[in-house]
Amino acid sequence: MNEAPLGFLFGLIGFLILLSGFFSGSETGMMALNRYRLRHLSKSGHKGAQKASKLLEEPESLISTILIGNNLVNNLAAATATILAIRLYGDSAVVIASILLTLVFLVFAEIIPKTIAAYKSEAVAFKVSYILLPLKALLHPLIWIINHFIRGFLRLTGFEAKNDAEHLSIDELRTIVGEAGQMIPQRHQHMLMNILDLEQVTVDDIMIPRNEVYGIDLEDSHDVILKRLQESEFTRMPVFREDINNIVGILHQRDVISSINTRGEVDLDKLMGIIKEPYFVPESTPLHTQLFNFQKHKHRQGVVVDEYGVVQGIITLEDLLEEIVGEFTSNLLEEINKDIVNLKDGTHRIDGTATIRDVNKSLKWELPTDGPKTLNGLLLEHLESFPDGPCCVNLNGCRFEIEALKDNRIESVLAWKKPKKTKKKKSD
Structure with a gap:
């Protein structure tokens, strides 16, 4: 090597820089791969992805292969640069040559290759895997010895080699x-x-509250029952006596005609014979569980009850599906009586029965949802008493001006988001 031509030595250093850049870029590219996209491409038959997946099955062997090659190249480059410096300028140039070689390797064999590999990880990793696989097989005996030594050392230190990033x-x-x-x-x-x-999200977050449930009271007159059946927009309705807590069953509109006699009156005996048993749902049931329960029991509607068996409302399969896909039904009654009305001055008129989740979704607010479910309940909890008249409440950066009170509840409020205060810069 001492008698090798200078051109050969310079060419060797340049080649070693390229090899070092190859190993550095390979390491970054392989480690930066999106594992889930890699699995998809591998299953789709992508050759490069399949080879990269095979390498990543044993990450310690892959890292060993890259580092063995990189260290071997770097040490050889350092030795070559030392010989070249001594031949050109003598022993005093060794330190300067080492500094220059470090800078060259840092820029051209580390930073540039790793930056390219970080941004183009797939392109780099899939190409280098064609070289790394046979190189890994070639270095297998050495890699086996090194990995067994490393695993033994890690066991002594109490470190457990476990990949938590897979899940x-x-x-x-x-x-x-x-x-x-x-x-x-x-x-x-x-x-x-x-x-x-x-x-x-639980069932009581999206249920129709009991005060809004449209049902049939068997204690009403025949005319009232018939009118409610005619005016109903719903396919299924709960049937009860006097109070919804005394629920008898669920009535389907298509079965109603068979309960009407020749005089146009509702035959209660026939009506009792066609209604179906109610399906009760605990109010704390998570929505994903209730979705499976609806599927399992072949129901489309459930009566929500609390821990004491008191009816809290109604949950339907349509309500649950709308939580996933958004509203897909057109309800004229809902369009007329919107819970949230946007006013021209930037404020919002909100019904007290509006759920906090709906307010947060519609207005992109962050009102607390871990307590009361309705705006009325949230404001009353914050006030800690029923207001004697209109008043204002500041909550989570929002201002609520109570407009109307009715039957011991807040009927409607004017609400708006308070602008964030900007800190004034101190003048010099």
């Missing part, structure tokens, strides 16, 4: 879906996020 938590999966960008259409992202949120 995603719900929050991590939610982040992946939210950052998918154009790879997943926005509407599909919204649906996937709603599915992930089903576990955190």
Whole structure:
């Protein structure tokens, strides 16, 4: 080597820089791969992805292969640079040559290759895997010795080699879906996020509260019952006596005609014979559990009860599906009586019975949802007493001006988001 031509030595250093860059870029590219996309491409038959997957099955062997090659190249380059410096300028140039070689390797064999590999991980990893696989097989005896030594040393230190990155938590999966960008259409992202949120939402969050349930009271007159049947917008209705807690069953509109006699009156005996037994649902049931229960028991509607068996409301399969796909039915009554009305001055008129989840969804607010379910309940909890008249409440950066009170409840409020205060810069 001492008698080798200078041109050969310079050429060797240049070649070693390229090899070092190859190993550095390979390490970054392989480690930066999206494991889930890699699995998809591998299952789709992509050759480069299949080879990369095979390498990543044993990450310690892959790292050993890359580091053995990189260290061998770097040491050889350092030795070559030392010989070249001594031949050109003598022993005094060794330190300067080492500094220059370090800078060259840092820029051209580390930073540039790793930056390219970080941004183009798939392109780099799939190509280098064709070289790394045979190189790994070639170095297998040495890698086997090194890995067994490393595993023994790690066991002595109490370190357990366990890959926790293979499994995603719900929050991590939610982040992946939210950052998918154009790879997943926005509407599909919204649906996937709603599915992930089903576990955190319970039946009482989306149920129709008992005071809004449209049902049939068997104690009413025949004319009243017939009128309610005619005016009903709903396919299924609860049937009860005097109070909804005394629920008898669920009536389907298509069966009603068979209970009307020749005089046009509702035959209560026939009506009792066609109604179906009510299906009761605990109010704390998570939505994803209730979805499976509806499927399992072949029901489309359930009566929500609390721990004492008191009816709290009604939950339907349609309500549950709308939590996933959004509203897909057109209800004229809901369009006329909206819970939230946007006013021209930027404020919002909100019905007291509006659920906090609906307010947060519609207005992008962050009102607390771990307590009362309705705006009326939230404001009364904050006030700690029933107001004697109109008053204002500040809550979580929002201002609520109570407009109307009725029957010991807040009927409607004017609400708006308070602007954030900006800190004034101190003048010099």
